[in-house]
Each structure stands twice: as structure tokens, then as C-alpha cells.
Amino acid sequence: MDIKNVSVIGAGxxxxxxxxxxxxxxxxxxxxxxxxxxxxxxxxxxxxxLDRQVSKGVLTEEQKATTLNNITTNTSIADGVANANLVVxxxxxxxxxxxxxxxxxDAAAPTGCILASNTxxxxxxxxxxxxxxxxxxxxxxxxxxxPVMKLVEIINGYATSKEVNVIITELSKQLGKVPCxxxxxxxxxxxxxxxxxxxxxxxxxxxxxxxxEEIDTVMKLGMAHPMGPLQLADFIGLDVCLSxxxxxxxxxxxxxxxxxxxxxxxxMAGKLGAKSGEGFYVYTAGSKELVxxxxxx
Ligand code: NAD
Numbered sequence: 001m002d003i004k005n006v007s008v009i010g011a012g013x014x015x016x017x018x019x020x021x022x023x024x025x026x027x028x029x030x031x032x033x034x035x036x037x038x039x040x041x042x043x044x045x046x047x048x049x050l051d052r053q054v055s056k057g058v059l060t061e062e063q064k065a066t067t068l069n070n071i072t073t074n075t076s077i078a079d080g081v082a083n084a085n086l087v088v089x090x091x092x093x094x095x096x097x098x099x100x101x102x103x104x105x106d107a108a109a110p111t112g113c114i115l116a117s118n119t120x121x122x123x124x125x126x127x128x129x130x131x132x133x134x135x136x137x138x139x140x141x142x143x144x145x146x147p148v149m150k151l152v153e154i155i156n157g158y159a160t161s162k163e164v165n166v167i168i169t170e171l172s173k174q175l176g177k178v179p180c181x182x183x184x185x186x187x188x189x190x191x192x193x194x195x196x197x198x199x200x201x202x203x204x205x206x207x208x209x210x211x212x213e214e215i216d217t218v219m220k221l222g223m224a225h226p227m228g229p230l231q232l233a234d235f236i237g238l239d240v241c242l243s244x245x246x247x248x249x250x251x252x253x254x255x256x257x258x259x260x261x262x263x264x265x266x267x268m269a270g271k272l273g274a275k276s277g278e279g280f281y282v283y284t285a286g287s288k289e290l291v292x293x294x295x296x297x
Pocket of ligand 1 (some may be wrong): 010011012013014015032033034036038075089090091092093094097101118119120121141142143144150236
């Protein structure tokens with residue numbers, strides 16, 4: 001199958017990164033979002049990230065211009081996917097919203113178009129079941145920040161065809177990524193392993209075993225992790241961590257995945273991490289400099 005036109009649904013954190021890597025590799029990209037301001041912001045972010053690549057000597061000014069020329073934007077799903085060979089959905093992580101979007105994609109995308117989701121935790125099998133083409137539905141889970149991170153976790157739903165898996169695997173390599181195929185069970189592999197570690201770090205804080213800095217330092221220096229689990233949770237978003245833990249807890253029915261009450265409380269209090277200005281650390285406006293917010297209160 002010859003993939004030339006790629007539509008990306010959702011122009012947030014992940015959508016702009018996904019559009020960036022496809023466009024830089026030479027694909028024609030249509031970036032779709034219901035929110036026109038988000039689309040403008042996404043193009044600004046892509047342009048800024050391309051500038052950084054130019055200043056590092058990774059790209060030329062000409063390649064930057066070609067990449068931007070490869071991207072158009074649209075606020076309508078139906079128009080935005082009319083010529084797509086592949087759709088990568090990266091809209092808000094909400095099951096009902098994704099089911100609705102996939103019904104629309106199935107109705108509007110050409111026959112044979114592959115429908116991929118970048119979901120962190122929602123079942124690909126469930127998403128595929130609302131379409132009339134479940135064999136063409138697959139998980140294509142990029143990591144944040146997309147232009148930098150090498151992994152694409154590919155998730156085979158119950159009905160995903162072998163051919164579609166091969167196409168998406170080869171395509172991921174073409175993007176300069178390293179694909180890894182897993183089956184469709186709660187949390188796939190990345191979050192099934194990452195989230196219990198983050199939850200355990202939060203429990204360690206909650207039970208007073210150590211403070212924020214101590215927990216992160218032990219994991220950074222002791223395990224050679226580039227970032228401690230509490231700082232990583234702040235960057236992922238504490239609301240996102242909580243919702244993924246709930247998917248694991250509900251999906252497996254095993255108490256070991258129960259979210260730490262401190263995480264639940266912080267989300268209820270609106271402390272969502274870097275995006276809200278405070279999580280386990282405090283983030284000063286416009287800067288990613290961390291100021292430790294003090295220990296568990
Ligand atoms: P985000 O909140 O930054 O962006 C979501 C975008 O979707 C918003 O711009 C919103 O306007 C748009 N949207 C909402 N409804 C829409 C609709 N009906 N049609 C088109 N656009 C719509 O979210 P994000 O962090 O980019 O996450 C997107 C997806 O990627 C989620 O499924 C998430 O689980 C997954 N993911 C996120 C990360 C991460 O670190 N943020 C990593 C891997 C995967």
C-alpha cells in the first residue's frame with residue numbers, strides 16, 4: 001500500500017509532534033482539530049521546533065520550509081480525511097470522544113484507509129468495534145516529545161490484520177523510529193510497566209518513606225533514569241497518570257493497580273503537574289526550571 005497522505009486528528013501536544021515527523025519525512029499532512037486556535041498554536045510550535053533543528057544543523061532552512069509546506073490544517077474531520085491513506089488520531093484521551101471520532105472517520109475516510117490511534121490506554125479492540133473496518137484499525141503509540149523519542153509502540157487490536165501491522169511497522173521505521181508490536185491489553189506495555197512504578201513512587205511519598213527530591217534522586221542516580229518518577233509524572237500530567245491507573249485497575253481487577261490516594265487528591269485539587277504550574281514540583285511561568293515544592297503536606 002502506498003501511503004502519501006496522512007491526516008492527524010488533534011493538534012495538541014502529541015498531534016503537532018506527529019504531524020511534524022510525518023511532514024519532515026515527506027508525507028502530505030492534514031492536521032485536524034475542532035479548535036482553530038489549537039491549529040494555529042500547533043503550526044507555531046512545529047515552526048519553533050524546526051528552528052531548533054536548523055540551529056543544531058540537523059535540518060537546512062530549505063528542509064524546514066518544505067516540512068511546513070507539507071502541512072495543511074482543517075477544522076472538519078470529514079474534509080480533513082477525504083484523501084487520507086492513513087489517519088493517526090491524537091485527540092483528547094476520553095473513551096466516548098474517541099469512539100465518536102472513529103465513527104466519523106469510518107464514515108468519511110476512503111475505503112482501505114488505515115485508522116490508527118495514539119491512545120495511551122484505551123482499548124484498540126473497543127475503538128475498532130465501532131467501525132466497519134476493524135482489520136484496518138491499529139494502535140500507533142508515539143512517545144512525547146514525538147520528534148525526539150525513538151519508540152513507536154504498535155498495538156494490534158483483536159481484529160487488526162497482519163498486513164496492516166507490517167505496513168505500520170515499516171512506516172514507523174521510515175519515520176526514523178523503532179517500532180515494537182504488542183497486543184491489546186490494558187496499558188499495553190509502556191504504561192503497564194511505567195504507571196505502577198510512578199504509583200509506587202507516589203505511595204513512597206504518601207507513606208513518608210522519603211521526600212520528592214530523595215525519591216527522584218534515588219531513581220535517577222541509582223537506576224540511571226534520565227528523570228525521576230515524580231518529575232516524569234508531572235510532565236505526563238497527574239490527571240493522565242490517574243486515568244491510566246484506573247484503566248489498569250478496572251481492566252485487570254487487581255488491587256495492585258489501585259491509584260495512590262495522594263494522586264487522587266492532587267488531581268481533585270487541580271495540581272496536574274507542569275501544565276497546571278504545580279504537581280510534585282512548582283513550575284515557574286514560561287520556564288521549565290523546577291523549584292521543589294517541599295515535601296508531602
Ligand atoms: P492534548 O490535550 O494536548 O490535545 C488534544 C487535542 O485534541 C486538543 O487540541 C483538542 O482540541 C483536540 N480535540 C478534541 N476533540 C476533538 C475532535 N472531536 N476532533 C479533533 N480534535 C479534537 O492531548 P495530548 O497530550 O496531545 O494527547 C493526545 C492523545 O495522545 C491521547 O490519546 C493521549 O493519551 C495520547 N498520548 C499522550 C502522551 C503525552 O505525553 N501527552 C503520550 C503518548 C500518547
